[in-house]
Amino acid sequence: MKAIITRSRRLRGTPFTSRIEKQGVKSYTVYNHMLLPTTFSSPEEEYNHLKKYVQVWDVSVQREIEISGKDSFQLVQLMTCRNLSSSKDGVCYYAPLVDSNGGLINDPLIYRLSEKRWRVCIADSDVLLFAKGIASAKSLDVKIFEAQIDTLAIQGPNSPKIMEKIFGDKINQLKFFRFDFFNFNKNKFLISRSGFSKQGGFEVHVDDVKAGLDLYDHLFEIGNDFNLKPGAPNHPERIEGGLLSYGSDMDINDNPFECGFDKYIDIESDIVFLGKDNLIKIKKDGIKRKLMGVKIESKSINVSEEIPMISSEDQVIGHLRSGAFSPKFKKIVGIAMIKKEFWKQPQKFNIKLNNNFVLGEICNLPIE
Amino acid sequence: MKAIITRSRRLRGTPFTSRIEKQGVKSYTVYNHMLLPTTFSSPEEEYNHLKKYVQVWDVSVQREIEISGKDSFQLVQLMTCRNLSSSKDGVCYYAPLVDSNGGLINDPLIYRLSEKRWRVCIADSDVLLFAKGIASAKSLDVKIFEAQIDTLAIQGPNSPKIMEKIFGDKINQLKFFRFDFFNFNKNKFLISRSGFSKQGGFEVHVDDVKAGLDLYDHLFEIGNDFNLKPGAPNHPERIEGGLLSYGSDMDINDNPFECGFDKYIDIESDIVFLGKDNLIKIKKDGIKRKLMGVKIESKSINVSEEIPMISSEDQVIGHLRSGAFSPKFKKIVGIAMIKKEFWKQPQKFNIKLNNNFVLGEICNLPIE
Numbered sequence: 001m002k003a004i005i006t007r008s009r010r011l012r013g014t015p016f017t018s019r020i021e022k023q024g025v026k027s028y029t030v031y032n033h034m035l036l037p038t039t040f041s042s043p044e045e046e047y048n049h050l051k052k053y054v055q056v057w058d059v060s061v062q063r064e065i066e067i068s069g070k071d072s073f074q075l076v077q078l079m080t081c082r083n084l085s086s087s088k089d090g091v092c093y094y095a096p097l098v099d100s101n102g103g104l105i106n107d108p109l110i111y112r113l114s115e116k117r118w119r120v121c122i123a124d125s126d127v128l129l130f131a132k133g134i135a136s137a138k139s140l141d142v143k144i145f146e147a148q149i150d151t152l153a154i155q156g157p158n159s160p161k162i163m164e165k166i167f168g169d170k171i172n173q174l175k176f177f178r179f180d181f182f183n184f185n186k187n188k189f190l191i192s193r194s195g196f197s198k199q200g201g202f203e204v205h206v207d208d209v210k211a212g213l214d215l216y217d218h219l220f221e222i223g224n225d226f227n228l229k230p231g232a233p234n235h236p237e238r239i240e241g242g243l244l245s246y247g248s249d250m251d252i253n254d255n256p257f258e259c260g261f262d263k264y265i266d267i268e269s270d271i272v273f274l275g276k277d278n279l280i281k282i283k284k285d286g287i288k289r290k291l292m293g294v295k296i297e298s299k300s301i302n303v304s305e306e307i308p309m310i311s312s313e314d315q316v317i318g319h320l321r322s323g324a325f326s327p328k329f330k331k332i333v334g335i336a337m338i339k340k341e342f343w344k345q346p347q348k349f350n351i352k353l354n355n356n357f358v359l360g361e362i363c364n365l366p367i368e
Numbered sequence: 369m370k371a372i373i374t375r376s377r378r379l380r381g382t383p384f385t386s387r388i389e390k391q392g393v394k395s396y397t398v399y400n401h402m403l404l405p406t407t408f409s410s411p412e413e414e415y416n417h418l419k420k421y422v423q424v425w426d427v428s429v430q431r432e433i434e435i436s437g438k439d440s441f442q443l444v445q446l447m448t449c450r451n452l453s454s455s456k457d458g459v460c461y462y463a464p465l466v467d468s469n470g471g472l473i474n475d476p477l478i479y480r481l482s483e484k485r486w487r488v489c490i491a492d493s494d495v496l497l498f499a500k501g502i503a504s505a506k507s508l509d510v511k512i513f514e515a516q517i518d519t520l521a522i523q524g525p526n527s528p529k530i531m532e533k534i535f536g537d538k539i540n541q542l543k544f545f546r547f548d549f550f551n552f553n554k555n556k557f558l559i560s561r562s563g564f565s566k567q568g569g570f571e572v573h574v575d576d577v578k579a580g581l582d583l584y585d586h587l588f589e590i591g592n593d594f595n596l597k598p599g600a601p602n603h604p605e606r607i608e609g610g611l612l613s614y615g616s617d618m619d620i621n622d623n624p625f626e627c628g629f630d631k632y633i634d635i636e637s638d639i640v641f642l643g644k645d646n647l648i649k650i651k652k653d654g655i656k657r658k659l660m661g662v663k664i665e666s667k668s669i670n671v672s673e674e675i676p677m678i679s680s681e682d683q684v685i686g687h688l689r690s691g692a693f694s695p696k697f698k699k700i701v702g703i704a705m706i707k708k709e710f711w712k713q714p715q716k717f718n719i720k721l722n723n724n725f726v727l728g729e730i731c732n733l734p735i736e
Contacts, residue, residue, distance in 0.1 A: 003372065003373065003389075003393055003394060003395050003396050004371065004372055004373070004394070004395045004396075005371065005372070005373055005395065005396060005397065005398075006395045006396065006397045006406040006407070007397075007670060007672040008397065008613070008615075008616050008671065008672060008690070009615065009616040009617075009671055009672060009673060009674065009689050009690065010397075010399075010492055010613060010614070010615030010616040011397055011398060011615075011672075012672060012673060013672055013673070021371075025371055026371060026372070027371050027372045027373065027374045028371050028372075028373060028374065029373065029374045029375075029376065029378075029379055030373075030379060030398035031378075033492070033615065038374040039374070078505075099497075099500045099504060100500070100503070100504035105497060105500075124378055124401070125494050125497065126493050126494035126497055126498075127497070128620075129473060129493065129494055129495070129497045129498035129501065130494075130497035130498065130500065130501040131501065132467045132468070132473075132498065132501065133497065133498040133499065133500065133501020133502040133503075133505065134501040134502070134504070134505040135468070135501075135505075136467060136468035136502070136642045137446075137501065137502040137503075137505035137506045137642075138505045138506075245376070245378060246378070247376075247377065247378030247379075247401065248376050248377040248378040249377075252496075274504045274505075302375060303376065303377055304375040304376060304377060304379075304380060304381055305377060305380060305381070306377065321377050322376070322377065
């Protein structure tokens with residue numbers, strides 16, 4: 001499909017969009033009502049570059065819902081099955097949000113700025129409205145708003161070097177899923193060691209547009225020494241790494257056990273969250289399906305809806321939800337929801353792509 | 369911008385997408401995580417055609433949140449400032465949804481199927497999560513889900529004729545904002561007299577994909593006699609008509625008084641809804657700005673963020689939020705949030721478009 005995107009105030013760009021257009025962005029997706037660049041050259045070229053060097057991604061679409069006030073911890077805990085009772089300032093918590101049925105609402109990274117101030121850094125769904133619904137129904141003493149923050153991800157093996165050049169060597173003492181404040185040009189940035197790749201990196205949370213644009217330009221001024229390029233979350237890289245995409249791999253009809261989030265679910269302690277009763281029941285009954293990896297003998301794929309996977313006995317073993325050509329395996333890698341009867345490997349299947357049946361097999365996540 | 373859209377399961381098409389692509393769709397926007405076609409030829413050609421003949425629009429993006437069960441009326445009323453206490457089955461209610469601050473969450477058409485079964489037909493925000501948040505926090509006895517309904521709008525002066533040909537003359541007894549069930553090919557469709565244009569028309573709510581595709585194909589089989597074409601909500605037509613677009617013209621930072629929704633706000637009776645206290649206060653204090661129409665002496669515009677409007681005394685009188693070239697007025701028409709000091713007409717202003725200042729003036733909505 002070559003149809004283009006019609007812009008409006010409802011479908012906004014980011015402070016970096018005009019620069020990205022000059023840098024030759026080829027395609028976008030839309031995420032949290034905003035533009036997310038998807039390719040500048042090709043997913044394969046960008047895959048190889050990301051694994052060797054360093055990229056800057058405009059991931060401003062990762063909107064940050066700030067929740068502050070006396071009851072802010074109570075509200076944040078109500079929304080997630082992850083136990084945050086011994087959480088600490090300066091730490092990012094990957095936390096499935098669940099509705100009262102135990103269905104997934106989102107899978108944000110929750111930043112604890114203080115016990116009374118949190119930022120929920122969201123995937124693609126309006127978590128703001130979920131939080132507002134709960135807070136107003138319970139008359140909680142909280143302030144909830146979408147923060148004016150636009151995020152740049154610096155990802156790839158050269159990211160520590162370029163970040164050290166800009167922010168000093170203190171930046172490399174930052175551990176994974178920790179955040180702190182660092183200065184460039186007298187401007188202070190909240191920076192976390194995080195990002196939607198397995199190649200290591202940082203996310204710079206820009207709360208001042210001018211300062212963010214100066215940083216963006218500086219990155220590309222000094223970038224040549226590090227082979228820095230503009231990029232975007234890379235589909236084959238994130239699939240191989242088992243990094244799940246809300247809305248594609250999982251949605252409100254899936255529960256966190258089915259998505260492999262067991263270590264982020266606490267149904268044993270006395271914490272209070274909305275879907276707890278149902279998650280207890282789901283755990284007791286046992287899940288009937290789960291997300292797994294797949295490899296498929298094909299070179300190209302476009303998954304825009306679930307695609308059934310068929311066993312040699314003509315049974316549907318599950319549904320493919322994401323897929324991309326892997327330069328590493330020279331075939332398609334994907335993420336699929338697989339029925340319990342078919343979890344045991346080796347399990348082969350047939351799948352219809354571009355009107356032809358091709359062969360695939362299931363595997364574990366991450367895909368190795 | 370000529371960048372194309374990257375599809376995924378997270379950004380889904382509709383049952384009609386493959387047909388629309390064959391019919392030569394040129395551009396899309398994204399709305400409620402789905403594709404909404406925006407043009408097939410040009411907005412001007414489609415404007416003229418829509419006002420003379422009839423068009424079929426794939427507006428499946430108008431997702432329908434179904435709320436049923438014992439407490440469903442209580443939940444629906446909690447979400448809106450419109451008094452639904454004497455609502456009737458078979459009627460569609462245009463109803464601003466507000467948060468506890470009185471900020472706009474969405475402006476759906478609410479369909480009452482029965483006292484215990486409602487469909488909230490939404491603009492572009494995840495109302496499902498707002499409803500789920502309230503319901504689970506209050507332990508309401510309701511079932512809430514996004515219904516598997518994809519909507520075709522039949523809009524334009526020839527719509528009664530083609531609809532009568534297909535569904536019989538009973539369809540034309542249906543009054544504005546009423547709905548009922550009608551048969552075609554032994555399939556039953558919920559049809560409302562409604563749609564996002566001022567040219568009259570119907571919306572067919574398809575709950576069976578096969579039946580919907582048969583209807584779509586039949587419309588184009590017999591369409592020649594009525595000069596039927598594929599189309600989309602038309603930007604200049606809806607702006608002239610004063611039909612507001614949530615996310616573009618208004619958002620969570622605006623209250624319903626500022627958007628001219630006074631007749632849909634009941635703060636006098638004893639109904640219970642979330643933002644009531646704040647709306648009472650806002651009414652008492654009086655609003656400081658409101659949405660109005662504008663005309664601008666230019667032929668082209670692209671509004672992807674608010675654009676300030678400047679008086680001859682260099683004061684910001686307001687911000688333009690939507691705009692499009694009007695074939696009727698041969699200039700830009702738009703919708704803007706205007707400060708109270710500048711409501712009185714004539715009020716001229718300057719606005720920077722494509723790096724040049726051009727002249728405009730404010731007017732009432734609809735724009736005549």
